[in-house]
Amino acid sequence: MAGELQLVIDGEARSVQSGCTAWDLPERQEHALAVWVDGQVLDLKRALPQSGTVQWLTFNDFSGRQVFRHSSAHLLAQAVKRLWPEAKLGTGPALDDGFYYDVALAEPLQEGDLARIEREMKKIVGENLPIERVELSRTEALTLFDQRAETFKRQIIEGIPHDAVISAYRQGDFIDLCSGPHLAATGLIQAIKLTSVSGAYWRGNEVNPMMTRIYGTSFPSEDELTQHLVHIEDAKQRDHRKLGPSLDLFSFREDAPGFAFWHPKGNQLYRTLEEFSRRLQHDRGYQEVATPWIYRVGLWERSGHWDHYRDDMFLIERDSEVLGVKPMNCPGHALLFKGATRSYRDLPMRLAEYSPLSRFERSGTLHGLMRVRGFHQDDAHLFVSQDQISQEMFGVLDLVDVMYRAFGLTHEVVFSTRPDNYMGDLALWNQAEANLEEILRDRGLKYQINPKDGAFYGPKLDIAAIDSLGRRWQLATIQLDFQLPEKFDLHYVDADGEFKRPVMIHRAIMGSLERFLGILVEHYAGAFPLWLAPVQCVIIPITDQQISYAQEIQRKLSRYGIRSEVDDRSQKMGYKIREAQLAKVPRMLVVGGRDQTNHTVSVRTRDQGDIGAKPWPDYLHQLIEEAEMPLA
């Protein structure tokens, strides 16, 4: 069949001359950026390599978008080279919503340089340079990039396997080592925005030189770019670092980097979350404990933290001995378990704790509430016999489900299996992994397997929650541990009178409460559901005449556990409503002369506005019902 290819296009079979490109086909879609032929994404102007089904890739397809962004990265590199011919190129991939290119420059970029680069890029777009693919031998490739003094490119070429095709893409005077595919010409990239600059190690390795990473995004049209920038702006408005202080929930100060100040409202929110967790766990047989937060170094040596975690701990030296502030609760719980002779009748023993934990996170990694040095977990350790593992894991997964559903978060499970450097008995590992998988299947949970990513002491399930913006957050972790019971020589007396070794299950559902709260702030954009809201009701007297009536209402609300405030400032009602609305308070109870006479409250909800006068205290009972914790 030499000389002919059999294609299926738009469901219709036809044959074409070999050497034919997708560009040549009369069926070519106007907005096609690249072409898909049986699993391979190709340049439009590259000769079709094989027979197969043809699909057009546009900006609306993930792969099409990747091609578009990748070509944008080349465009960026070309502009940089025009402005700084001595710049050395690293790599420049496409991202989910943009692209970047790493370059090594003699001088750091100045303010205004981004705009300069952007202008140069637009110029190249205007030139509408054709983008051509070139295939090179290894020697040709090395010679070409050596001539251009592209030392990083040489390193890349040296790493390419000997049987692989080496290709480069040329646009005008610019050429870049690249496997492609790319757009047909630079003119397609109509809208460009360079967004930020940062440092990045060459090949992501700390020992390598630091390069300048230039981020940008691009679209086929200005409208799409504008829309994208608006979305980014929306996300910024939800940023918990912005919303938190403006809703008077928490703040950070230079005096304590990595530790939050919880304001009265934020603390209330925090306590509500903790109480929610406490009630769910209490119903499931958990017992809350409080264990020491500073231990002598010997404990950390025994637990293995000293070897693996010392650099991340706050250490104190007093009376010529070293003390460590706890980064985790597990050793404390192990000691507590060990404090008495335990019977099989005590198992499963579920110890929960919310006390403070500290980790000396590297300064550059701190990030609002998401990454702090002082935090609290909804932590628990389950001491179980081997035949209780399944049932307990099942229980924990059930709790995850209830907890996340309460916040409208969906979740996904990642199952991490035995790593190469595992410790302990292989048979036990196999059994545990089989158990876990069975449980996941029984619950009908969708899960991904992360081979060899378990902890060295046992396999684990990590759970990622998906928030209202579709972002994934790794929150819960459930880990089977065979090692700590060994290290602490834990045992219980079994029914047969023999000492047996328990298994520990480490688990946290919300994970760090600080982080969880940060995520909730962004998930709800600060508009918390009634049961969570720190202030559930603001009572707004219209004139001073109604202040005592308002206070009477507040006392009643308070007695039934509804958190409320009376806004008795001498301001107009509209002003108070505006402030309550901006503070995202779920309910406003307006009380004027009419209400006082008729014994009503005029209700305004945060989401629906004015819903009219309601008889009091009927509305109190409605509120009590609506404000219940979603425990079921």
Next chain:
RNA sequence: GCUCACGUAGCUCAGUAGGUAGAGCACGUCCUUGGUAAGGACGAGGUCACCGGUUCAAAUCCGGUCGUGAGCUCCA
């Protein structure tokens, strides 16, 4: 920790060529008592992150420290 950027009142920001600081909101006092998203007047508030240097003079120029941001790295 590393690279780059940034750091002016509680918050958002202005501050032209180096000549001892300004607005809006918030806050306080007074006036106003108004039925569903901003009533008015007056007032208080800053060692311009901190330390040092250059200069007759530094918020402004230079160096260092701390913090924050975007990333990198790390993340039992």
